Every structure is written in structure tokens, then in C-alpha cells.
Amino acid sequence: MLGNDIVDLDLAKIQSNWRRKNYLDKIFTTEEQLLISSAKRPDEMVWLLWSMKESAYKIYNRKTGIRNFAPKSLNCTIYPNNDQIKGTVSIDNDTYFTKSDIQLQYIHTIAAPIYGKLEKIKVTIYQSPNHPGDYRSTKPGCVSHHGQYLALVY
């Protein structure tokens, strides 16, 4: 099982005001809020953590059949190394492994239940208006769509 999540940073800027009172507290653990407040680029950190949670939730949801909105129960840890941002997201007794790609226009995270699987995931990202209409026929393992971007993983 695979997870993936893309955040269109231009859209996120106008769609969500994470500086709103109590906003971060509803979504992020104390440790995650500390990562945001100490980050050089807090906007980037907010959406990085968010995409990690969303990509892991997509696996968790399919695996357990549980559908809920409990972002704070997904605990992110980030292990930065060079240009790749790897991390883990744990929920209940499960841990998912993530790898994120931060670009100027978007942040994209892939997730897998086994660390070794991360390197085997194939990613295709389309920017509108170039979204293929028939992408479902290619049987992607997970689909994420936000703003201009459509991200598929196989």
C-alpha cells in the first residue's frame, strides 16, 4: 500500500491561514509546533508536516477502514539529510515511512509501510492544464490532487 500527498503552495497560501488562533493546536503535536516555530521557513514546515500526515493517513485509512479527522493523532518525525527529507509518521501502533520533495511551487510526500519500499515508488506529477483525463486506467497506487497539481504514485 502506498500513500502520497501534494500541496500546491500558492493555493495553500490563499486557502488556509494557519496563523489563525488555535489552528496549529488542532492539527499538530507540541513537538511539531516547535518544529514550525523554530523553522527558517515556517510556511514550508507547516505544509511539509501536513503532507506527511495526509500521505500516511491515506494508507492508514485503507488498511484499517477507519475514516476520521484526527491529524493530531498522526505523529511526525523528520530526519533531514541532504536534499531529501525523510521521516516517519506514527499512529496507534503503526509507523509509516515518508519521503518529501520540497519545490518552490509545491511540496510532495510519498509514504509506505516499509522503509525499503520508498525507493521503489514511481512518482508522476502533472501540472494543469496537462492532467491526463484517463489516469485512473493506469491504476495508480494513490492519487493526490491540489490546486494546479495532480500527483500519482505507482
Add this chain to the structure above:
Amino acid sequence: MNKEEIIEALKTIVEPYSEEVSAIANIDENTDFINDLKINSANLVDIVLDIEEKFNIEIDNDSMAKMLTVKATTEIIAQKLEANAG
């Protein structure tokens, strides 16, 4: 506040976060915020905060976890209002 009044107030709250005009117009208990109204999950947090402000209640994490449909959300709001009144 009865159930219909809560749903009406909820409709006003969720409207700015959805582009699904007809789904908003036909909002009822069975409406799902993500599947029907196509609300971005990051905006669900805004909806929860708007509900807290509008109804002057506090939504704990366990309650928030269930707030994916109008039905569940209406029930939670009614419970919290009742607890406040008691």
C-alpha cells in the same frame, strides 16, 4: 437550537470553503464534507474553529475526529450546547 437550526447555521459556515454550489444548496444530514462538498481537509480545521466561535463551544480532538459529515457534526454541536446549558 433544534437540529434544523443547527444545520442552517452550519451551512453558512461551510459555504465559503466549498465550490459545490448545488451540493451546498441541497445540504442535509447525509452530506459529507469531503466527498460531497469537496472541502479541502486543511479547511476542515477552519470549519471546526468557526463552529467553536459561532456556537461558543469547545471541540475536543475526539469530537473533531468524527466531524466529516453534517450528521455527526450536528450531533456534536447539539451535545456541546446541551452540556453548556446544563
